[in-house]
Amino acid sequence: MTSLRAFTEIVGADHAMIGADTARWARDWTGTYIGAPGVVLRPADTAQVAAILRKASQLRLSVTPVSGNTGLVGGAHAPGGVLLSLDRMNAIREINPRARTATVEAGVILSGLHAAAEAQDLIFPLTFGARGSAMIGGVLSTNAGGSNVLRHGNARDLCLGLEAVLADGRVVDLMKAVHKDNSGLDLRNLLIGSEGQLGVITAAVLKLSPRPRAHATAMVAVPELTDALDLLNRLNDASGGAVEAFEYMPRAYIQTHLDRVAGARPPFDAMHEVNILVDLAATSERDATPGGDGQTPITDLLEQELGAMLDAGRVLDATVARSEAQRAEIWARREAAAELTFWRKPVIDTDVAVPLDFVPRFLELADARVTAHDPGAEPFYIAHLGDGNVHYCVYPSGDSSALKDAIVTIVEDVVTELGGSFSAEHGVGQSKLATMRRRKDPTALAMMRRIKQALDPQGILNPGKTIPD
Ligand SMILES: Cc1cc2nc3c(=O)[nH]c(=O)nc-3n(C[C@H](O)[C@H](O)[C@H](O)COP(=O)(O)OP(=O)(O)OC[C@H]3O[C@@H](n4cnc5c(N)ncnc54)[C@H](O)[C@@H]3O)c2cc1C
Missing domain, CATH: 3.30.43.10 (Uridine Diphospho-n-acetylenolpyruvylglucosamine Reductase, domain 2)
Known part of the structure; x- marks a missing residue:
C-alpha cells in the first residue's frame, strides 16, 4: 500500500x-x-x-x-x-510531410497513425488485423510485421528514432529523424523487439511512405503451393516491385471462414486448395490513372499477368476486385485469421518463418509428422507467404501438456531442419519461453542475459518473459 x-x-x-x-x-x-x-x-x-x-x-x-x-x-x-x-501517452506530435516522418508517443493507436498520415497524403505502411487497438509502443516492442512486410519491412525497418525509459528511470533519447546513424552500437534496434525487457518505449520517429493512388487486388487459385512463388516473382518483376501483400489461405481456412462468418462468400465458384490474396499498390499517376474503360493500368497489368498464367495452366482461377467494397471483402477474409484460429480450444499456436521457397516443404513435413504423432490432430494455418511467415496452428486431439509439447517440438524440429525461425512476428512472451530455451543458440541466449543484466540488474522489467533464465 x-x-x-x-x-x-x-x-x-x-x-x-x-x-x-x-x-x-x-x-x-x-x-x-x-x-x-x-x-x-x-x-x-x-x-x-x-x-x-x-x-x-x-x-x-x-x-x-x-x-x-x-x-x-x-x-x-x-x-x-x-x-x-x-x-494516455497518445499524442501525434508531428507529421512532417516533406521529410515523410511521424513523431508519435507510444500510446498512439496504429489506426490513428494511419488516419493522420493519410490526411497528409502519406501512409504508415505497417498494418494488421489488430490495428484498431495495438499501439506504437507495443508494435515496436514486438517488432510487429503484418501483411505489408514484403514491400515495406517490419516495425524495425520503419523506425528512425526512439525514446525509452530504462529500469532505473533514466531516459535514453535516440529521437533522431535521420536515415543514417553509425554512432556506436545500434541501441534503437536493440530496444525494438525487446518486449519490454530492456526499457519502456515512450516515443518514436517513424518513416512514412507515399500513399498508393490505386490498388489492384485479387484472389488467385494456383494448382500447387509450389506455383505460388513463381506467381509472386512474376508479378513483382512485371510491376517493378509493386506487390504489397501476398497471403496464402488454404481450403480449410476458406471453409472455416464460410462456416463461421455470417454473410461470408467463397472467393471462387469452386473450392480450391491453394488460394492467394494478391495486392499491388501504385503510387504513380502513370500506374493509377484510369483509362477510357475506367480501369487503372496497375489492374490491367495484374489481369494481363494472371491471364497469361491461366492460359499456361499455372493459375486455376482468379477474381480481381472491381471496387473498394470487393477489395474490402477480400481483405476481411484474411484479417479474420486470429478470430478463426482462436475460437476453438485447445489450440497450439506457432508463428514460424522459413526461407520463401521452403514454405511448401515446411507444411508437407509438419502436417505429416504432426498427424503421424497425433492422428486426431487438425493442422490449421494461414501464411504471409510473401515473407515466409506461417501461422501454423494445430488443434490436438487432447488437452494434455505432454501432447501439446510433443507437437510443438515436432514443428520446431521441422523449422530447425529448414533453417527457419520459431518466432516470426508475435514475439516470445510466455508462450514461446520453452522453445526459446531449447532452440535459441546458447551463445545468443547468454548475450541476451548479459544485456538484460546490464540494463536491468534487479530484473524488474517484465519478468518471466522472452529471455529464459
Ligand atoms: C486480430 C489480431 C491480428 C494480429 N495480427 C498480427 C500481425 O499480422 N502481425 C504481427 O506482428 N502481430 C499481429 N498481432 C499481434 C499483436 O497485435 C502485435 O504483437 C502488436 O504489435 C501488439 O501491440 P499491442 O499494442 O497490443 O502490445 P501489447 O500486447 O500491449 O504488448 C506486447 C508486448 O510489448 C510490451 N510492450 C507494450 N508496450 C510497450 C512499451 N511502450 N515499451 C516496452 N514494451 C512494451 C508488452 O510488455 C508485451 O511484452 C495480431 C493480434 C491480433 C489480436
Missing part, C-alpha cells in the same frame, strides 16, 4: 487503478492468460514513466508495460503485479 500511495502521487489517483477498474487488462486477447494485475498505472508523459521506474527500482517492484494488449504470446500479462499502461 505504501507503494500504491507513492505511485498515486506520480500519476494522480484517477490513473492508479486497482480492483474492478483493472478488469480490462485481466486477460490477454487469446483468453489463455487470465488474472488481474495488482495495479494499473497510466502515466501522462515520459517524466511520469521515469518517476514510476525510479520508484519501482527503489522498491524492487516489477513493472510490465502494456499498450493495446493485443499481443498473442502473453507478453503483457502480469497477474497481481504493476502494469504500466501507455494509453
Whole structure:
C-alpha cells in the first residue's frame, strides 16, 4: 500500500487503478492468460514513466508495460503485479510531410497513425488485423510485421528514432529523424523487439511512405503451393516491385471462414486448395490513372499477368476486385485469421518463418509428422507467404501438456531442419519461453542475459518473459 500511495502521487489517483477498474487488462486477447494485475498505472508523459521506474527500482517492484494488449504470446500479462499502461501517452506530435516522418508517443493507436498520415497524403505502411487497438509502443516492442512486410519491412525497418525509459528511470533519447546513424552500437534496434525487457518505449520517429493512388487486388487459385512463388516473382518483376501483400489461405481456412462468418462468400465458384490474396499498390499517376474503360493500368497489368498464367495452366482461377467494397471483402477474409484460429480450444499456436521457397516443404513435413504423432490432430494455418511467415496452428486431439509439447517440438524440429525461425512476428512472451530455451543458440541466449543484466540488474522489467533464465 505504501507503494500504491507513492505511485498515486506520480500519476494522480484517477490513473492508479486497482480492483474492478483493472478488469480490462485481466486477460490477454487469446483468453489463455487470465488474472488481474495488482495495479494499473497510466502515466501522462515520459517524466511520469521515469518517476514510476525510479520508484519501482527503489522498491524492487516489477513493472510490465502494456499498450493495446493485443499481443498473442502473453507478453503483457502480469497477474497481481504493476502494469504500466501507455494509453494516455497518445499524442501525434508531428507529421512532417516533406521529410515523410511521424513523431508519435507510444500510446498512439496504429489506426490513428494511419488516419493522420493519410490526411497528409502519406501512409504508415505497417498494418494488421489488430490495428484498431495495438499501439506504437507495443508494435515496436514486438517488432510487429503484418501483411505489408514484403514491400515495406517490419516495425524495425520503419523506425528512425526512439525514446525509452530504462529500469532505473533514466531516459535514453535516440529521437533522431535521420536515415543514417553509425554512432556506436545500434541501441534503437536493440530496444525494438525487446518486449519490454530492456526499457519502456515512450516515443518514436517513424518513416512514412507515399500513399498508393490505386490498388489492384485479387484472389488467385494456383494448382500447387509450389506455383505460388513463381506467381509472386512474376508479378513483382512485371510491376517493378509493386506487390504489397501476398497471403496464402488454404481450403480449410476458406471453409472455416464460410462456416463461421455470417454473410461470408467463397472467393471462387469452386473450392480450391491453394488460394492467394494478391495486392499491388501504385503510387504513380502513370500506374493509377484510369483509362477510357475506367480501369487503372496497375489492374490491367495484374489481369494481363494472371491471364497469361491461366492460359499456361499455372493459375486455376482468379477474381480481381472491381471496387473498394470487393477489395474490402477480400481483405476481411484474411484479417479474420486470429478470430478463426482462436475460437476453438485447445489450440497450439506457432508463428514460424522459413526461407520463401521452403514454405511448401515446411507444411508437407509438419502436417505429416504432426498427424503421424497425433492422428486426431487438425493442422490449421494461414501464411504471409510473401515473407515466409506461417501461422501454423494445430488443434490436438487432447488437452494434455505432454501432447501439446510433443507437437510443438515436432514443428520446431521441422523449422530447425529448414533453417527457419520459431518466432516470426508475435514475439516470445510466455508462450514461446520453452522453445526459446531449447532452440535459441546458447551463445545468443547468454548475450541476451548479459544485456538484460546490464540494463536491468534487479530484473524488474517484465519478468518471466522472452529471455529464459
Ligand atoms: C486480430 C489480431 C491480428 C494480429 N495480427 C498480427 C500481425 O499480422 N502481425 C504481427 O506482428 N502481430 C499481429 N498481432 C499481434 C499483436 O497485435 C502485435 O504483437 C502488436 O504489435 C501488439 O501491440 P499491442 O499494442 O497490443 O502490445 P501489447 O500486447 O500491449 O504488448 C506486447 C508486448 O510489448 C510490451 N510492450 C507494450 N508496450 C510497450 C512499451 N511502450 N515499451 C516496452 N514494451 C512494451 C508488452 O510488455 C508485451 O511484452 C495480431 C493480434 C491480433 C489480436
